[in-house]
Amino acid sequence: MVQFSVPVTAEMLEQLRGRGITLTGFLPRSTVMVGASDDFSLQGLPVRWVGRLEQHDKISPLILAQRGTADGLRTYVVQFHSDVNMKEARVMIREQGLRLIENQYLAPHDLLASGRFGDLSRLASWDEVAYIFPASPALVEGKHVYRCAGAMVASSTVAQYGGVGYPWNVTGPNGLTVGYYFSQLTQELPANSIQSQILRAFKEWSAYANVTFSAAASAVAPQTANILFATGAHGDPYPFDGPSVLAHTFYPAPTNPEPIAGDMHFNNDERWQIGADTDLYSVALHEAGHALGLIHTDDPSDVMYPYYEIHTTLAQGDISVVQSYYGAAPGSTPSQPAPPPAALTLTVQSPAATSTTTASSVSISGTTSGGVSPVQIAWSTTNGQVGNAIGSTNWTIAAVPLGLGANNITITAFDAASHIVTQTITVTQQSQQTPASPSAPTTPSSPSSPSAPGNTTPPSLQITNPASTIVSTSANSITFQGLASDNVGVTAVTWTNSTGTSGTATGTVTWVAAGIPLLVGTNTITIRAFDAAGNSAWRAVTVVCQ
Numbered sequence: 001m002v003q004f005s006v007p008v009t010a011e012m013l014e015q016l017r018g019r020g021i022t023l024t025g026f027l028p029r030s031t032v033m034v035g036a037s038d039d040f041s042l043q044g045l046p047v048r049w050v051g052r053l054e055q056h057d058k059i060s061p062l063i064l065a066q067r068g069t070a071d072g073l074r075t076y077v078v079q080f081h082s083d084v085n086m087k088e089a090r091v092m093i094r095e096q097g098l099r100l101i102e103n104q105y106l107a108p109h110d111l112l113a114s115g116r117f118g119d120l121s122r123l124a125s126w127d128e129v130a131y132i133f134p135a136s137p138a139l140v141e142g143k144h145v146y147r148c149a150g151a152m153v154a155s156s157t158v159a160q161y162g163g164v165g166y167p168w169n170v171t172g173p174n175g176l177t178v179g180y181y182f183s184q185l186t187q188e189l190p191a192n193s194i195q196s197q198i199l200r201a202f203k204e205w206s207a208y209a210n211v212t213f214s215a216a217a218s219a220v221a222p223q224t225a226n227i228l229f230a231t232g233a234h235g236d237p238y239p240f241d242g243p244s245v246l247a248h249t250f251y252p253a254p255t256n257p258e259p260i261a262g263d264m265h266f267n268n269d270e271r272w273q274i275g276a277d278t279d280l281y282s283v284a285l286h287e288a289g290h291a292l293g294l295i296h297t298d299d300p301s302d303v304m305y306p307y308y309e310i311h312t313t314l315a316q317g318d319i320s321v322v323q324s325y326y327g328a329a330p331g332s333t334p335s336q337p338a339p340p341p342a343a344l345t346l347t348v349q350s351p352a353a354t355s356t357t358t359a360s361s362v363s364i365s366g367t368t369s370g371g372v373s374p375v376q377i378a379w380s381t382t383n384g385q386v387g388n389a390i391g392s393t394n395w396t397i398a399a400v401p402l403g404l405g406a407n408n409i410t411i412t413a414f415d416a417a418s419h420i421v422t423q424t425i426t427v428t429q430q431s432q433q434t435p436a437s438p439s440a441p442t443t444p445s446s447p448s449s450p451s452a453p454g455n456t457t458p459p460s461l462q463i464t465n466p467a468s469t470i471v472s473t474s475a476n477s478i479t480f481q482g483l484a485s486d487n488v489g490v491t492a493v494t495w496t497n498s499t500g501t502s503g504t505a506t507g508t509v510t511w512v513a514a515g516i517p518l519l520v521g522t523n524t525i526t527i528r529a530f531d532a533a534g535n536s537a538w539r540a541v542t543v544v545c546q
Contacts, residue, residue, distance in 0.1 A: 025159030179216030344371030
């Protein structure tokens with residue numbers, strides 16, 4: 001995941017693609033999911049935080065709630081990232097002891113898998129897996145279902161695991177008013193039938209939420225859903241390629257710019273019907289939810305489940321979400337929202353807000369409270385270096401490399417609801433006049449290494465063993481080996497485990513990190529090399545301990 005400090009623009013996405021980085025999904029708060037090699041560069045981009053999608057975030061809360069029940073065998077939809085080879089994905093599912101269920105109607109990067117939670121959890125630890133959620137009865141039974149391509153934003157679709165929608169901004173006490181304009185209809189059905197079915201879908205949302213749909217004078221009027229039946233290329237980045245995709249919708253402004261915000265496009269190559277198969281009302285009901293800012297849900301009974309089914313009314317899950325955005329419709333009963341969590345807070349305990357050192361790195365520690373679990377902590381420096389802290393309520397950062405002069409280090413805490421708080425400290429590194437001890441045992445500097453003011457070249461770091469970025473083992477520890485080099489000399493090679501342990505490797509040019517302890521489950525081992533000028537490089541390996 002790459003979180004930017006500013007809204008994502010088309011120019012930023014083009015820069016990512018130019019660096020060989022693949023965009024696989026859009027997430028809330030100016031965040032994108034990307035696929036990239038370990039040595040990818042984000043230099044020059046306004047990056048706030050970079051990190052991997054954690055194992056527990058890839059499993060639907062609905063599945064977690066069922067964990068431990070007697071009937072442990074269940075069927076799931078496993079979503080893989082869009083750059084994954086699906087032949088390899090099938091092998092991956094079988095290797096984890098899950099039964100693969102073939103279904104020709106699944107989305108290109110979805111697979112059906114049946115098994116127990118433990119096997120599913122191991123599958124979720126693989127980097128190729130994006131998300132896992134319950135399969136609907138229709139999918140399990142192999143019925144002819146149609147998938148929704150997802151709502152569109154920033155030349156991508158919004159990832160289902162994002163968890164947060166994109167509602168219109170509402171000002172004033174009278175709720176939301178959305179315009180609609182029928183600009184081009186299909187010849188498959190009479191015009192009055194098409195309009196009545198789509199207006200019926202709008203009315204269903206208005207029956208529960210404080211939302212009014214009204215006819216607009218123009219397709220490009222602000223806050224208007226332009227309803228268009230089209231074939232092939234039709235003026236947006238998502239041409240309809242045959243009948244495989246029924247429709248797509250663009251999220252509200254400001255996530256999408258006007259006039260395309262809220263527009264609903266239907267595939268004119270489809271054989272549209274009323275009350276059967278490609279039921280226009282059911283598809284319009286789902287797409288109208290996207291036009292109101294809702295994302296896909298995990299519950300197969302919801303209208304906003306990513307596979308269309310014939311519906312007559314909204315489910316309670318749909319109603320709860322839309323009422324949380326716009327309030328209940330006058331006269332309807334609002335769903336009772338959960339009490340809001342305590343505000344997320346972040347405290348840096350050490351070092352002080354302003355400090356001075358001669359060391360090449362600094363360790364930082366602090367606490368967090370409140371927010372929606374899990375809370376994660378990341379750090380970044382003004383020279384573009386980034387990393388993650390270990391822990392949450394009580395967290396530590398083993399080593400932040402320093403450059404000569406003032407180093408502004410920003411600590412960012414963010415929770416599962418995308419609440420964000422930051423603290424910035426300034427650590428000034430002074431030239432070493434005499435050999436000095438390192439500031440932290442995990443990042444020792446070499447007294448004999450030359451000082452290199454102005455040097456910004458990071459060390460070269462290679463992990464030679466293990467050779468893969470994902471490793472599975474039953475041992476309770478693991479040894480890493482590798483090579484490091486630098487134009488001014490490598491001063492230290494350190495390791496950290498996402499489970500909370502850390503240490504220093506033996507050697508620098510040729511280094512060995514022996515006996516790294518493992519816990520059952522996913523262990524993310526990060527190796528960092530530091531040079532005398534405070535530059536660093538890192539590599540990470542995911543170790544699944546069974």
